[in-house]
Amino acid sequence: MENITEVLYNSTRSKGKPVTASQAILKGLSDDGGLFVPDHIPALTKSPAELSAMNYKQVAYEVMKLFLTDLTEEELKSCIDKAYDSKFDTEVIAPLVEAQGAYYLELFHGSTIAFKDMALSILPHLLITSARKNQIKNEIVILTATSGDTGKAALAGFAGVEGTRIIVFYPKNGVSPIQEKQMVTQKGDNTFVVGIHGNFDDAQTGVKKIFSDKEFAEELDAKGFQFSSANSINIGRLVPQVCYYVYAYAQLLKEGKITEGEKINVVVPTGNFGNILAAFYAKNMGLPIHKLICASNENKVLYDFFRTGTYDRNREFVLTSSPSMDILISSNLERLIYHIAGDNADKNKELMASLGGQGRYEISAGMREELKDFYGNFASEEETAEEIARLYRACGYVLDTHTSVASAVYRKYIAETGDTTKTVIASTASPFKFTRSVMNAIDKKYDAMSDLELVDELSGLANVKIPGAIEEIRTAPVVHDHQCEVDEMKDAVKGFLGV
Numbered sequence: 001m002e003n004i005t006e007v008l009y010n011s012t013r014s015k016g017k018p019v020t021a022s023q024a025i026l027k028g029l030s031d032d033g034g035l036f037v038p039d040h041i042p043a044l045t046k047s048p049a050e051l052s053a054m055n056y057k058q059v060a061y062e063v064m065k066l067f068l069t070d071l072t073e074e075e076l077k078s079c080i081d082k083a084y085d086s087k088f089d090t091e092v093i094a095p096l097v098e099a100q101g102a103y104y105l106e107l108f109h110g111s112t113i114a115f116k117d118m119a120l121s122i123l124p125h126l127l128i129t130s131a132r133k134n135q136i137k138n139e140i141v142i143l144t145a146t147s148g149d150t151g152k153a154a155l156a157g158f159a160g161v162e163g164t165r166i167i168v169f170y171p172k173n174g175v176s177p178i179q180e181k182q183m184v185t186q187k188g189d190n191t192f193v194v195g196i197h198g199n200f201d202d203a204q205t206g207v208k209k210i211f212s213d214k215e216f217a218e219e220l221d222a223k224g225f226q227f228s229s230a231n232s233i234n235i236g237r238l239v240p241q242v243c244y245y246v247y248a249y250a251q252l253l254k255e256g257k258i259t260e261g262e263k264i265n266v267v268v269p270t271g272n273f274g275n276i277l278a279a280f281y282a283k284n285m286g287l288p289i290h291k292l293i294c295a296s297n298e299n300k301v302l303y304d305f306f307r308t309g310t311y312d313r314n315r316e317f318v319l320t321s322s323p324s325m326d327i328l329i330s331s332n333l334e335r336l337i338y339h340i341a342g343d344n345a346d347k348n349k350e351l352m353a354s355l356g357g358q359g360r361y362e363i364s365a366g367m368r369e370e371l372k373d374f375y376g377n378f379a380s381e382e383e384t385a386e387e388i389a390r391l392y393r394a395c396g397y398v399l400d401t402h403t404s405v406a407s408a409v410y411r412k413y414i415a416e417t418g419d420t421t422k423t424v425i426a427s428t429a430s431p432f433k434f435t436r437s438v439m440n441a442i443d444k445k446y447d448a449m450s451d452l453e454l455v456d457e458l459s460g461l462a463n464v465k466i467p468g469a470i471e472e473i474r475t476a477p478v479v480h481d482h483q484c485e486v487d488e489m490k491d492a493v494k495g496f497l498g499v
């Protein structure tokens with residue numbers, strides 16, 4: 001038997017009593033507004049050679065058991081089995097594709113063809129397991145406001161999961177036609193989708209208001225319900241993301257692309273900083289990673305941060321062709337700040353207060369020193385489109401816009417450093433999810449075609465089968481047609497729960 005040390009979770013903003021993993025998953029956010037962080041990063045207990053003989057689920061278990069120490073082997077394995085099944089269109093779950101001297105780790109083979117499926121397909125199971133562990137009898141009601149992608153991934157994850165219900169609010173006129181179609185065709189009696197007459201901020205503010213309504217919470221508790229969140233700051237979304245970096249390393253070793261112990265670089269197209277933080281955790285578990293390369297689009301607040309040590313959100317918000325990275329406050333960066341301050345909650349709280357007040361903060365020279373394993377850069381809209389075209393012409397491989405940002409940044413990194421370390425690029429979405437931008441990058445003539453024509457065109461050109469997620473929305477019937485005003489959101493929740 002291996003000896004596993006218990007991991008407890010602290011808030012990034014105060015030194016209160018630590019909580020267990022299951023409690024951290026249930027709560028999502030700490031009461032003081034901080035994020036939960038592990039009290040230490042556990043070291044891998046299996047060697048890369050041992051891991052290279054395992055499939056995705058087995059590797060996931062070896063990683064997650066070290067973080068989620070109050071779940072039993074049976075509980076965790078059951079969660080993993082239910083998550084990484086035929087919802088994914090490949091048994092490999094996360095294939096590595098070699099193209100033009102880099103390894104693209106395809107994280108988009110789940111039900112909504114973006115990498116958020118990697119975590120949102122397991123979070124519902126971790127959540128109900130955690131509820132049972134903590135003697136919670138209520139049904140868990142997930143409330144989410146979405147600007148498009150998270151909503152569908154959360155719906156797909158929670159649909160049909162016993163003991164849960166999910167309610168998604170989206171801006172009726174603020175998401176793409178494909179995104180709306182994906183949501184309103186979502187099956188499952190426990191799902192509820194509402195278009196609100198307002199923008200994304202209105203939806204988000206409305207959801208926060210319902211969350212903080214203590215009276216409503218008591219009323220619901222009496223009826224056997226309680227709210228929870230599927231937001232990306234939940235530790236139950238972060239930990240599952242560590243697994244695919246370990247898996248990628250093991251696959252490179254298995255295929256003889258690297259030798260045991262050889263270091264690799266990791267490039268991550270970044271928005272909220274969750275995915276790259278998972279790679280940072282993997283490195284701190286002992287996975288041989290050299291550089292963590294953080295790729296931004298024109299919202300390059302992180303690039304400026306790595307370059308200057310100052311985080312400053314006071315700037316214009318740019319709408320780009322990689323919308324899931326259009327973010328000026330990267331929530332998960334708070335966890336890194338806490339760690340590089342020496343797990344110092346007071347220091348972190350001070351910096352976050354400055355971010356809340358002035359919209360900026362500056363870290364100390366000592367903290368900057370701790371960032372030496374990170375490299376940050378960004379790609380402009382033009383560079384992103386050029387990289388899609390370049391790779392397609394060179395080898396026929398078609399990237400989505402987000403992955404292209406990462407790929408373009410990797411070219412800049414090589415040009416600057418001459419580093420020849422083998423490199424894994426996190427491929428976060430299928431090109432079919434952003435067909436118009438992708439096809440326009442390859443040839444302007446495609447702009448004249450309809451979205452559905454473009455899908456067929458892309459399939460032929462990339463020689464890739466149209467993903468089920470796209471085929472489905474062509475024919476799936478609309479099952480949600482609810483709309484409401486911003487001030488009617490609470491009533492909509494009541495209506496769905498029947499209270």
Ligand SMILES: *Cc1c(COP(=O)(O)O)cnc(C)c1O
Nearest residue numbers: 270271272273274275324428429
């Ligand atoms: C969410 C998302 C990202 C950004 O990931 P973070 O963990 O928020 O940094 C990148 N690409 C795609 C396609 C996404 O959906």
